[in-house]
Amino acid sequence: MLTGALAADLAVNGLVTGLFYGLMAIGLALIFGVLRIVNFAHGEFYMVGAYAYTIVAARLGVPLVVALPFAFLFGAALGWVVERTLMRPLYANIGSWGLMRDEYAVIVTFGLSLLLVNLVDKAIGPYAFRAPALVSASRIVVGPALMSGQKVAAAGVTLAVLALIALFLRFSYWGRAVRAVSQNRLGASLAGIDATAVSSLVFSLAGGLAALAGALLSPIINASPDVGAFPAIKSYVIVVLGGMGSIPGAFIASLLLGLVESFGAVLVSYQYRDTFGLVLLILFLLFRPQGLFGERGREV
C-alpha cells in the first residue's frame, strides 16, 4: 500500500540515489563525449576512491575533510596515468590503431577493470571495510524521510560538486574546450584547441568524480574489491538514457532512474528493481535511440 508518507520517503530516497548515480555517470558521459569510447573500468575508479578514502581516513587518521579531496585527487591521478599509458593509441597518429579502435578500447578497459579488482584483492585483502562517516549522526530527519547522516552529507557534497562541474563546463576555457572537442575533435583541433590535453583532462576528471562517489558512499556501501561493478552498470544505462555523451542528459537520467527504481521496487516488486533501468534502456533504444538529450547524428 503506497501511503503519502511512504511516497515522500521513496521520492527523497530515489532522488538522493539518483544524485549518486549522476556523480558516476557524468564522468562516463564526458569520456564518451570526448574520446568516443566506453570505459569498462569506470566502476574500478569508484572502488579505488572508496579504498583511498577508507585507508587514509580510518587507518592513517587523516581528517575527513582532507581524506575526501585526497580520494578525488587519487582517482584523477590514476585517470591521468591510464589516459597517458593506455588511451593515447586511440587518437595518436598510429595508422594501424584506427581500424581497431573500438576493439582496443573494449579490451584495454575491460582488462584494466580485472587488473584493478584483483590487484586490490591481493594487495589489501578481500575483507569489506566501512569508512568513517562525515557526520556522526546515524539518523537524520529530512522532511518526511529518515536518512543516515552520511547519506545526507554525501548528497550535499554531491550537489555542490555537480554544480561546480556545470559551472566549469559552461564558463571556463577548459570547459569550453571539452565541449568543443566533444562536438568535433578535428574541428576543435583546427581552432587551436589541444585535443590531447583535453582528453587527458577529461579522463582525469572522470576518474576523480568516480573516486569521489566511491569515497562519499564508502561509509554506506563498505569498500570491497568488487564494489564498483554495480554502480558502473547503472552508469552505462544512464549514459544511454541521457544520450551518449550528453552531460545534462546523464544528470536527468540519473534522477529518473533513481526515482523509477525507488517507486518500482514498492509498486511492482523489489526483486525486479534492477530490471527497471534495463526495461527503460530497451524502450529508449526502440523508440528514442538518441536518448533524452542526444543527437541522431551531426554533419560538419
Next chain:
Amino acid sequence: MRYVSHLAIAAFTLSASLAGNANAADPIKVGVTVTQSPPGSVVQGTQVKDGLEVVAKMLNDQGGVNGRPIELVIEDTQGLPEKARAGVEKLITRDKVVAIVGEHQSSNVLAGMEVAHRYHIPYINTNGWADAIREKGYPEMFNPNNYNRRVAMAAADSIKKLGAKKVVAFAENTDYGIGLAKGIGEQLKAVAPEISYRFDTLDRAAKDYLPAILPLRADPPDVVVDVMLPPAAYIMMNQVYEQGIAPSAKTWFYDASGLADYPDFWQNVKEAGKGLLVFGLYHPKMQAPALAKTVGDAYTAKTGAQPNRLLYQAADSLLVLADALKRANSTDPGALVKALEETKYTGTRGEITFSKEAGYKNHQWLDIPYVTFQVTEIGQKVADTPLVEQPGQPLDPSKLARP
C-alpha cells in the same frame, strides 16, 4: 639372448619394485574448491583453506594416512558455480584426486557435486547449507556440516519463544538464501501457525536496500530475520538500523547466518550490531572435544586469528575423509563411499555419523551442535557474548536484553 632376456626381467622387476615403493609413498591427493578471489566470499574461502591446511599438516606430521601424506590440490572458484563445476572436473580428471572437500557455497556445491557424481568420486560438503544438496540423494555426497532445515528449525523455535506475531526476513537471491527463508516459513507454519511471516529477496550485488526496508517503517514487525551473507548483509543491517526498525525496543533482529562470527563484522557494522540475536555454530563457551583445542591452537599459530566455525567445519571434512581412507585402506571410490557411510568419528565438534535416511537427511550429520547468543555491546567479541540458548536446550527469553 638369454642374458638379454634375464637382464630385461631383472630391470622390469627392479622398476616394478621401485614403482611399488613410490606408490606407497605417493601423496593422497585431495581436491579442494574454495573462493580465493571476488566476487565470491574470499573471507569464507580463506578460513576454509586455512583450516584444511592446518589439518593436512597435522595428519602429515603424524605420518599421513596409511603411510601416505595428504596433498591438497586447491582450485579457486571465485564463488561462481560454473568455475566450481570446471574446477571439480579438472581436479578429478587431471589431478586424479580421491575426493573433493572445502566448498563453502551452496550454489557451488550444487554445481560441483554433479561432476563428482558422474565420476563416482566422494564429495565432502564443507559448508553448503541448501537442503537441495541432500535431496538429490547422491551416494557420493557426505555432509558433516550445517543444513538449512536445521537453521530453519532453530530460527522458528527461537521466534516462537520471543513471542513474535509478525516476522519479516531479508534473504539473498541465492540457493542458500531463498532455500533457508522458505524453510523458516515452513517451520513456523508447523510450530507456530499464528505467526505472520514473509520474506523479501534482495540482490547480493546491490547496495541500496531502502526501497525494500522503507515499507516496514510504518508498521515494524516483531522480528527481522537476516538470511544474507557479507558484505551485502552488513549493508542491509545498517540500513535497517538507520531506519529505526531493528534492533529496537519493538523489533528483534535475528541473524540466521551467524554474521557476528565473521572477522570483518565490526569493521562494517557498528550500532546495528548491538542487540543482535545470532544463530551460532561455534561459540567459545560451547563444550567441544579435546581435538577442537588442538586444531584451534594450530590455526591461531598459523593465521593469528581466533578459531571460527568454518575452521572446524573444514577440519572435520578432512578428518572424516582421512578416517574413511584409513578404514577402507584404499583410495578406491566405492570402498571410500562405503567407509564414509559407516563413519563414527569424534571430530572437533562431536561424534559424527551420517544418516541413511532419504531427503534432506541423506548422508547428513543430523545432530550438528548450535547455540544462540546475543551481542550486547558494540565491538564485542563472540567469546564475550552471553549464550541465550545452549546446545540441546530451548532459547531462554529471560536472558535477553532489549536494545
